[in-house]
Amino acid sequence: MNKEKALIAYVTRMGDNAIIMAQRLSEWVGHGPELEEEMAMGNFALDYVGQSRMYFSYAGELEGKGRSEDDICFLRDGWDYGNVLLLEQPNGDYGETIARLVLFETFYSLQLGALVTSPAKKLAEIAARAIKESTYHLRHAGHWLIRLGDGTDESHRRVQDAIDRLWTYTGELFEADQVDQIMQSDWEAPDLTDLRGHWHRQIDELLAKATLQKPDDGWMDSGGKNGHHSEHLGYILAEMQSLQRTYPGANW
Amino acid sequence: MYTQGLDQKQKKSVADPGDSPERLAAFQARIDADEKIEPKDWMPSAYRKTLIRQMSQHAHSEIVGMLPEGNWISRAPTLRRKAILLAKVQDEAGHGLYIYGGTETLGVSRDDLVADLLSGKAKYSSIFNYPTVTWADVGAIGWLVDGAAIMNQIPLCRCSYGPYSRAMIRVCKEESFHQRQGYEIMLELCRGTDEQKRMAQDALNRWWWPSLMMFGPSDKTSEHSAQSMAWKIKRFSNDELRQKYVDATVPQADYLGLRMPDEKLVFDEKTGHYEFGEIDWQEFFEVLKGNGKCNRERLEARNRAHDEGRWVREAARAYAEKQAAKDAA
Numbered sequence: 001m002n003k004e005k006a007l008i009a010y011v012t013r014m015g016d017n018a019i020i021m022a023q024r025l026s027e028w029v030g031h032g033p034e035l036e037e038e039m040a041m042g043n044f045a046l047d048y049v050g051q052s053r054m055y056f057s058y059a060g061e062l063e064g065k066g067r068s069e070d071d072i073c074f075l076r077d078g079w080d081y082g083n084v085l086l087l088e089q090p091n092g093d094y095g096e097t098i099a100r101l102v103l104f105e106t107f108y109s110l111q112l113g114a115l116v117t118s119p120a121k122k123l124a125e126i127a128a129r130a131i132k133e134s135t136y137h138l139r140h141a142g143h144w145l146i147r148l149g150d151g152t153d154e155s156h157r158r159v160q161d162a163i164d165r166l167w168t169y170t171g172e173l174f175e176a177d178q179v180d181q182i183m184q185s186d187w188e189a190p191d192l193t194d195l196r197g198h199w200h201r202q203i204d205e206l207l208a209k210a211t212l213q214k215p216d217d218g219w220m221d222s223g224g225k226n227g228h229h230s231e232h233l234g235y236i237l238a239e240m241q242s243l244q245r246t247y248p249g250a251n252w
Numbered sequence: 253m254y255t256q257g258l259d260q261k262q263k264k265s266v267a268d269p270g271d272s273p274e275r276l277a278a279f280q281a282r283i284d285a286d287e288k289i290e291p292k293d294w295m296p297s298a299y300r301k302t303l304i305r306q307m308s309q310h311a312h313s314e315i316v317g318m319l320p321e322g323n324w325i326s327r328a329p330t331l332r333r334k335a336i337l338l339a340k341v342q343d344e345a346g347h348g349l350y351i352y353g354g355t356e357t358l359g360v361s362r363d364d365l366v367a368d369l370l371s372g373k374a375k376y377s378s379i380f381n382y383p384t385v386t387w388a389d390v391g392a393i394g395w396l397v398d399g400a401a402i403m404n405q406i407p408l409c410r411c412s413y414g415p416y417s418r419a420m421i422r423v424c425k426e427e428s429f430h431q432r433q434g435y436e437i438m439l440e441l442c443r444g445t446d447e448q449k450r451m452a453q454d455a456l457n458r459w460w461w462p463s464l465m466m467f468g469p470s471d472k473t474s475e476h477s478a479q480s481m482a483w484k485i486k487r488f489s490n491d492e493l494r495q496k497y498v499d500a501t502v503p504q505a506d507y508l509g510l511r512m513p514d515e516k517l518v519f520d521e522k523t524g525h526y527e528f529g530e531i532d533w534q535e536f537f538e539v540l541k542g543n544g545k546c547n548r549e550r551l552e553a554r555n556r557a558h559d560e561g562r563w564v565r566e567a568a569r570a571y572a573e574k575q576a577a578k579d580a581a
Contacts, residue, residue: 029325
């Protein structure tokens, strides 16, 4: 794989993470525990849709085959989607959604922080913009994790269960494959082993504040980055892509 | 505005003993002089009650109104459309919050208002009890439902109650953007394939009559307009506003190349207005009573969100109390 191909794959994966997260978060619109929280989740979803558009457009440009952001988003099947498994898991209760946000946004903020100096100029620009949003999401979700962890017995139990359940999907965030290796050597993308250390320190600190226990690293599920997904992704794509698939070539 | 049921349900208000003839006259004089009434000003109890009903019903409608459009966020056909729709639904949540805030200035709490919505005691606009079954419905809601809402809300920008009037000025700006995006969706569909045109026509067929009902019953049967007019809460009658809406909307349908589902619709050269067919008031009253396609689902959705979110709100409260106790120590 040459460095150009690696960049396309990497940028597409980032777009995949963003759009799958957006789909999940937007499920809260109209159904949240509090109006203000529905708005927060909707706003985060909107940020992620915006980011996915930037990543997909950039990937389309790099590829040079005339594919638009929508072609990339709506006309690929699951095996070509490279989002991490963590993001396609169902929302669960509000605590689980918050737990997922914390686990992912902590990773994503660190990833973006490293990418802002990448020589892939456009990727650096997108990262500079996305990191502002991600920092804000993380602050919001982090506060909620603390409130739920240190709230009532029920909320503590629920959010601890959520962290335990989702933990198995966190290993994949730091698994470097060929794309990550080339990105690191040629485009100054982060070293995922280093990043893992930072992630653990931040998560430890937040879990302590939330009076929550860190689960042991047991068996870690993975494969999403290479298109090996759980059963959930198929439904997300079927729903999201339904109009584009039913009415091929139509303008909307 | 989404207060089409307002004219029916209100019981005859009993005059408050504090509402002396002198005070009422002085209040009316302020209204007649186009002064704004502010939260701390004295106001007749019936004025307060009317506003609480109207404003809370408006806020509830914004919140329930998120559901039919929210139904299409996950399936929006392009990323651009998805972003616009998400932003629009977010605006509605914001309007709801803002208007609940305005209603609270009248001495009621948002929690109590929401409890009335969830129990079915309070009303919201019946238009949101119709289903969104195709993507074109998202366009039709923006074009027609928001179009009708704007027609109602523009006069409310001059409403005598300051907080409501100011809320409406802000809301109207966003609503006009919503209406434009809805019309743009319709335009794109009407320029598209035969199937897309069919989708657009089908949505118009289903939304046109309910959108006319949004203005409330005909002036002949509407009971409470006169007092609201005198108080400058209402500036135009239901039928006047409905006529304005028809006159503005029919040419827009023509431009799209769509057919209005009304065989009696005709332009009257003499009056300069469109004449239109009889509204099915039976359907209107049925939906108002709870017998619409989505009445049950909409309320169930809001109740489920409320019930399933209880532990989250309790946790937030418990945490805040713990923090307050720590700070005090």
